[in-house]
Amino acid sequence: xxxxxxxxxxxCAEGRAAxxxxxxxxxxxxxxxxxxxxxxxxxxxxxxxxxxxxxxxxMASLIITEDRKSSTLILPHATLRDTAVYxxxxxxxxxxxxxxxxxxxxxxxxx
Amino acid sequence: EADIYxxxxxxxxxxxxxxxxxxxxxxxxxxxxxxxxxPGMELHLIHYSYGVNSTEKGxxxxxxxxxxxxxxxxxxxxxxxxxxxxxQYLCASRGQGYEQYFGPGTRxxxx
Numbered sequence: 001x002x003x004x005x006x007x008x009x010x011x012c013a014e015g016r017a018a019x020x021x022x023x024x025x026x027x028x029x030x031x032x033x034x035x036x037x038x039x040x041x042x043x044x045x046x047x048x049x050x051x052x053x054x055x056x057x058x059m060a061s062l063i064i065t066e067d068r069k070s071s072t073l074i075l076p077h078a079t080l081r082d083t084a085v086y087x088x089x090x091x092x093x094x095x096x097x098x099x100x101x102x103x104x105x106x107x108x109x110x111x
Numbered sequence: 112e113a114d115i116y117x118x119x120x121x122x123x124x125x126x127x128x129x130x131x132x133x134x135x136x137x138x139x140x141x142x143x144x145x146x147x148x149x150p151g152m153e154l155h156l157i158h159y160s161y162g163v164n165s166t167e168k169g170x171x172x173x174x175x176x177x178x179x180x181x182x183x184x185x186x187x188x189x190x191x192x193x194x195x196x197x198x199q200y201l202c203a204s205r206g207q208g209y210e211q212y213f214g215p216g217t218r219x220x221x222x
Contacts, residue, residue, distance in 0.1 A: 032209065034209070036211075041148070041150070041199060041216070042215060042216065043201050043203070043213025043214050043215055043216055044154070044201075044203075044211075044213050045213070046209075046210040046211065046212075049209050049210075093209055096161060098144070098156060098159060098169075098170075099156075099211060100156070100170065101146075101153050101154040101155075102153055103153050104153070
């Protein structure tokens with residue numbers, strides 16, 4: 001599976017958009033980009049995934065560059081409860097695929 | 112909401128004791144996983160299963176063992192606990208979709 005690179009941390013003001021970057025320059029054609037988050041050592045929570053088109057759900061938006069070598073997770077209106085570690089993961093969707101979690105990026109939302 | 116449960120949530124036990132961490136899910140998922148996570152560190156896959164009677168070792172070597180006799184249960188056992196086993200253990204499952212569902216975790220402390 002391709003590896004990802006994320007900054008170690010970032011912060012944003014409550015109510016503002018949080019844009020979390022991720023580089024995955026070695027992604028292969030059949031690999032998806034997944035985002036999970038982990039709030040204070042609870043079990044990670046799935047946020048969103050995508051292949052090449054931009055995706056949006058009730059939690060976030062995922063913007064994938066045309067060459068697929070990087071992506072950005074957007075939380076449109078960050079709240080204090082969005083403070084967490086966010087993991088960008090690249091992997092296939094095959095039946096036997098596994099997720100490899102890196103260090104993630106720690107997002108701190110300030111009042 | 113995902114229905115995946117882990118017991119106990121917290122366990123403090125002495126060196127040399129045998130312990131079993133329970134994980135169960137009611138979603139009928141074939142794939143189940145065990146991750147180990149030290150405080151402030153990344154998750155490491157230690158065991159996984161693709162179905163009944165299927166178990167595989169993960170990316171991180173572990174002295175623990177697992178079994179999958181029933182679809183809904185995936186217990187993890189340590190025959191002789193040591194202080195180096197002190198960690199958080201997270202169980203997850205996945206069905207036919209893309210999302211892994213995580214349990215709340217078991218915090219194990221071996222004294």
